[in-house]
Amino acid sequence: MYRELFTTGAKAMLAGVFCAGVLMSCHKDHNPAPDPGTGPVITDAMKEDSLRYLMYQIMQVTYGDGGRNASTGLPTYYWNKSVPVLNPFDKQFANADSLLEQMKRYAINPTTGRPFDRYSFLDRDGTLTNKLMNGVSSQAYIAATGSLGLDYAPVLVPNTNKVRLFVLYADKNSPAGQAGVTRGWEITSVNGTTDFNATSASLDFVYNAILKSSSVTLTFKVPNVNDPVTRTINTAGYNINPVLFDTIYTVISNHGPVKVGYFGLYTFASVFNEKGQPTATKIALDQTLGKFASQGIRNLVVDLRYNGGGATTTAEYLDSAIAPASAAGKVMYKYKYNEALTQNLNAAGLASQVNFPANTGGFTLDNVFFIVSRGTASASELTLNNLKPYMNVRLVGDTTYGKPVGFIDFNISMYDNTHQPKYLADLYAINFETMNAKGEGGYFTGIGEDFGAFAHDFVNVPWGDTTDQNIKQVLNYVRTGAYLSIPRNARLAAVPTSGGSLQIPIQNSHPAPNFNGMVDFRMRQKIR
The missing domain is CATH 2.30.42.10 (PDZ domain)
Known part of the structure; x- marks a missing residue:
């Protein structure tokens, strides 16, 4: 198909200057230095042309493995059938990013009338993978x-x-x-x-x-x-610790004292790095959950109000720790791919579902509460959705971001005339959708909080403070079996405290450079 897309001149340029391919290799901590040698010098314009071409190939035509084997002829983009045939070398596309933005416009959500894809992007320095996959902010x-x-x-x-x-x-x-x-x-x-x-x-x-x-x-x-x-x-490099704060509350309920474990989690960096070694994320989660288990908590609160997601394996790890024994060995979640990949799962090396392990974490919980907001996205939403078929999952706060779809990380490189790889970018384009064991998913407009469980996010309240409306909602439910009635009107809700009025941030005042998504890094090793 792609042979009909490009001009003779474009094909000659690609063939004459370099060989191009997709590398499923481990993440590079830095870009390789230009290789001295003979032959044409690879310019920035050539790199950009290569990136546009390869990105389009991966998403819409075929994917390869760096030229080691014949390509399978399968597109990977989830909404590939909605995208018309495009010429990635068309002058209307100033760069690969503008081509990607065009491709994202075609699949329209009938509920909103807007494109489904507000998620796909290119990571041009390649270090987001290091942050999420290895748990290191380099x-x-x-x-x-x-x-x-x-x-x-x-x-x-x-x-x-x-x-x-x-x-x-x-x-x-x-x-x-x-x-x-x-x-x-x-x-x-x-x-x-x-x-x-x-x-x-x-x-x-x-x-x-x-x-x-x-x-x-x-x-x-x-x-x-x-x-x-x-x-x-x-600035300095550091090992990411996603646990912001943890504590245990003792609540006097209608049935006597009840212990409630609480912790805040701001990202889903991987629990194991690319070498299979445990990361600081795993260590922090194990310490926190181990503390809760030793204290015999009966309710757990996971604060995800600022958590935009990350690695699916971390969502699975957390779910496996929280889930009851009755979930052991059962379906955690299912994947849905585009039609071409679905018909060739074995050839593509893709999984159809993920199951809970044979042994779950061992908690016996009355409820698991998730504190959520418009900043709760993707792997965070996956985590809470996976548990719904198996236990009492309660949501407090506000409607989530809405991202039931995820990425396979494609590390894109080109080969120069001396056959040396030159890193171009990591492609994060939507490749799959997830659903829980009951087939529940499709929350593109977000997952709403429980009825009556709305709470404002007052940003001048320290972690764990019981004046935090979200925590008040949880503790009141544990105490009485009902949520508080909190008005959505901010001025009515912002009652004075010893520190002055409670503060609600300006909406959309400036987007923080946070990642919203879920990435299955296992697939970058399996897909072929």
């Missing part, structure tokens, strides 16, 4: 995105244009976490600037300084501390 990744290991939220001061800034979370192992920064701290100065407002210029200044810089000096107002705290935070 220096290269930090330099590219400016992450210091924290996220923040701007809050509009009522009846003004003024903005206050609050830390949402900080990874304990990150530079910010090591500096003691945590949720509830108010940022009062950014590189000496103390006046913030809701204009684009002001919000951009804060965004670039905190999330796009290698170093920033911040002054904080810390709860219960009189004097301001100033920290200069520099």
Whole structure:
């Protein structure tokens, strides 16, 4: 099919300058240096042409394995039949990203009238794989995105244009976490600037300084501390610890005292790296869940309000730890692929479903509560959806993001005239949809909270504080069997506390550079 898509000149350029292929190899921590030698010099324009061509081939025509075997002739894009035949070398596509954006427009969700695909993207420095697959936030990744290991939220001061800034979370192992920064701290100065407002210029200044810089000096107002705290935070590599906070509450219910375990999880980095070694994520999860098990908790709270997902294997690991013994060996979730892949699962090396292990974690829980929000996406949604057929799953907070589909990571490289691979990008284009054991899925517009379980996210409330509306909802349900009646109107809900009014962030004030998705990294090794 693809032979009819391209001009003779384009094909000659591709054939004459380099051989191109898709590498299912392990992630590169850095891009290979240009190889000296004879022959034409590979320019940036040639690399971009190669990337456009290969991306289109993988999604719409066929995929290969770096030329080691004949290609199978199977497209991998989930909505491939909705996309018309396109010429990736067409001048309307300035680069591979613009071609991908065009391809995402064709499959329309009849419920919303908008494209299904608001998810697919290219990772051009290739280090997102390192972060999710190996649980490491490398220096290269930090330099590219400016992450210091924290996220923040701007809050509009009522009846003004003024903005206050609050830390949402900080990874304990990150530079910010090591500096003691945590949720509830108010940022009062950014590189000496103390006046913030809701204009684009002001919000951009804060965004670039905190999330796009290698170093920033911040002054904080810390709860219960009189004097301001100033920290200069520099980027550095670190092993990701996704557990932000954990605690155990004892609730006096109608049936006596009940222990409730609570922990916050902000990402789904893999529990095992590409070498099969346990990551800091696995260690942190094991420690937290082990603590809960030793204390005999009867209710578990998993706070996913800022969790955009990550590795499907981490969702499976968490589900296996939480699920009751009755789920052992049964279906955890099922995959759905495009028609071509579905008809050739064995040839493609793809699985049709994932089962719970023979032995689950051993908890005996009355309920598992998930605190969710518009920032709860993909692998987070997969986690809670998988458990619904087997236990009491209760959702508190707000409707989730809505992403029942996931990625196979395609590491795309080209071969130069000396047959050396030159890394181009990692392609994350939607390849599969998931459903739980009851066939429940398709939540493209999100999963709603339980009836009566709505709660605001007040960002100036520290982790675990029982004035947090989400936690109040959970504890009230454990105590009485019912949720509180909380109005959605923010002003009615924002009652004064000892620290002043509770603060709700400005919606869509600036998108944080967070990943929303789920990736099955096993498939990058199996697909052939």
